[in-house]
Amino acid sequence: MADAPVGENLLFLTDEQLRQGIEAMFFAYRGFTSDPDRILATLAYGRAHHRAIHFINRAPGTTVNNLLILLGVTKQSLNRVLRTLIEDGLVESRVGTSDKRERHLYLTEDGKALEARLSDAQRARMRAAFRAAGPEAVAGFRQVLEAMMDPEMRRRYHAFREAGA
Template identity: 70%
Template sequence: MTDPAIKPSAGQGAENLLFLTDEQIRGGIEAFFFAYRAFTSDPDAILEGLDYGRAHHRALHFIARKPGLTVSDLLDILGVTKQSLNRVLRTLLKDGLVESRIGQRDRRERQLFLSVPGTELEQQLSKAQRARVRAAYRAAGPQAVAGFRQVLEAMMDEAGARRFREMRSGEAAE
């Protein structure tokens, strides 16, 4: 499923992809847009029926990935305002999807955990996304997956890259 707009012509090597035209870059941006739209479509349909949005989904995702995550850490990961996150967390707490517990190291901190219904909803939301990513990775092959990962990491700002590495390193320890 190679885009002919970025495929090197005969006699050209892959190194020439480092010098894409603006039109080829626009094609890549459009590919991101349509991929993201497809990636979020299944969870969006579920969330719409529950009166939740993507911000709720992101919060559920990261709390599921790191049980005990503090509100401060979640703010840092999501890069949103306190007011915005408070609105989302208040709803998730009120609806019994997230639990807030006093911090074990610092009693002023609030650690976040998914409840059983929260875990079930998060799994339902991510199931279709995992299937979509798994199918795309299989179709593209290991070399393309590694390259795609490099592109994504290169696009991250330093704070996002740092948080991403932290999340990945914690995964290896588990």
């Protein structure tokens, strides 16, 4: 240990354990998205549509620019997704009252119904996993997820949560 580079002695997981964690994350994500993916496929939508619907639901009236920052996608990509959702009657875009250049986004009743179907499926899976793991594991899981976020994304995540959105 005396010859180990600084900080290396703080690492308590082997490369094999980390590889297993990475693989578990891939498979968990696949499971987490599988139920919504089946619903989205019937509508010819993808995960980008799901993320947009989720965050518009969480922050009704959010601006397109705010959604761009939250999702970390290009303007072209988001516009393509929003155009489809608006044309299909799931999202409504309203011109800003103080700044006419801003577009504020809201889910329509159909959009809210789709969001509920997608979220219900994920909440059921997450609820079952959290119950099986127990409260200490849930707290640890959240800590690990936050620690994996880039610092700026973590700051946005906390601001988003504190805003009640």
